[in-house]
Amino acid sequence: MERGDDRLKIKLQLCCGDEIAMGPGKAELLEAIGREGSISAAGRALGMSYRRAWLLVDAMNRCWDQPLVETAPGGKHGGGARVSQLGQSVLAQYRALQADVWVASQGEPLAALGAALRKAPRGSQNES
Amino acid sequence: MERGDDRLKIKLQLCCGDEIAMGPGKAELLEAIGREGSISAAGRALGMSYRRAWLLVDAMNRCWDQPLVETAPGGKHGGGARVSQLGQSVLAQYRALQADVWVASQGEPLAALGAALRKAPRGSQNES
Numbered sequence: 001m002e003r004g005d006d007r008l009k010i011k012l013q014l015c016c017g018d019e020i021a022m023g024p025g026k027a028e029l030l031e032a033i034g035r036e037g038s039i040s041a042a043g044r045a046l047g048m049s050y051r052r053a054w055l056l057v058d059a060m061n062r063c064w065d066q067p068l069v070e071t072a073p074g075g076k077h078g079g080g081a082r083v084s085q086l087g088q089s090v091l092a093q094y095r096a097l098q099a100d101v102w103v104a105s106q107g108e109p110l111a112a113l114g115a116a117l118r119k120a121p122r123g124s125q126n127e128s
Numbered sequence: 129m130e131r132g133d134d135r136l137k138i139k140l141q142l143c144c145g146d147e148i149a150m151g152p153g154k155a156e157l158l159e160a161i162g163r164e165g166s167i168s169a170a171g172r173a174l175g176m177s178y179r180r181a182w183l184l185v186d187a188m189n190r191c192w193d194q195p196l197v198e199t200a201p202g203g204k205h206g207g208g209a210r211v212s213q214l215g216q217s218v219l220a221q222y223r224a225l226q227a228d229v230w231v232a233s234q235g236e237p238l239a240a241l242g243a244a245l246r247k248a249p250r251g252s253q254n255e256s
Contacts, residue, residue, distance in 0.1 A: 097237040104232030109225040121190040
């Protein structure tokens with residue numbers, strides 16, 4: 001995930017071998033496919049090329065027991081796409097994991113770090 | 129942080145304006161400076177160019193109330209460097225934050241995700 005009070009960013013990735021099975025970008029794409037009903041429209045909505053969206057879907061579909069995105073017959077470009085039942089479940093669990101982690105981050109260590117962190121960085125020294 | 133049971137990676141970044149004040153790479157560099165006693169030796173130990181190590185130290189030093197790394201007189205290349213008291217404290221709190229978050233990640237959502245995640249990805253379809 002990437003989530004912030006400005007100051008803390010937390011990124012969660014689930015890996016399957018060398019592939020990233022789920023992460024902030026894939027979760028966002030999955031949600032967009034659910035809304036838009038096609039990979040190309042979802043990609044467009046996120047400012048992502050069709051090729052990039054397709055590659056993310058392909059990676060997701062290869063990493064889980066069942067595909068997370070089901071494409072309708074009619075060709076990859078022409079047909080629609082939907083989030084499978086497993087896809088909906090994976091998305092919900094990923095969001096729940098993000099929430100658990102976020103709650104746990106809001107404790108003493110973050111308060112101590114926040115107290116010493118400047119609002120804005122000082123100007124850079126010249127390196128030379 | 130980046131930490132894993134292979135499958136979950138969690139990356140924590142603390143931001144100060146547009147700069148990253150602390151993250152996995154900076155924490156590792158800080159620890160290496162503590163061990164090695166100089167920025168250049170620490171960079172070498174991590175396979176990082178001197179310039180890159182210096183830029184990370186510069187960013188860290190500009191983001192907190194006090195510098196995290198103190199350089200000894202004698203020139204940036206020649207002199208030694210040490211982790212300041214604040215640097216040691218920030219590092220300890222960052223590691224504590226990582227630990228809290230890691231513990232919180234090991235719950236039901238991760239178990240559910242892990243149950244549906246393949247050990248290795250299926251082979252890729254051909255895109256064309």
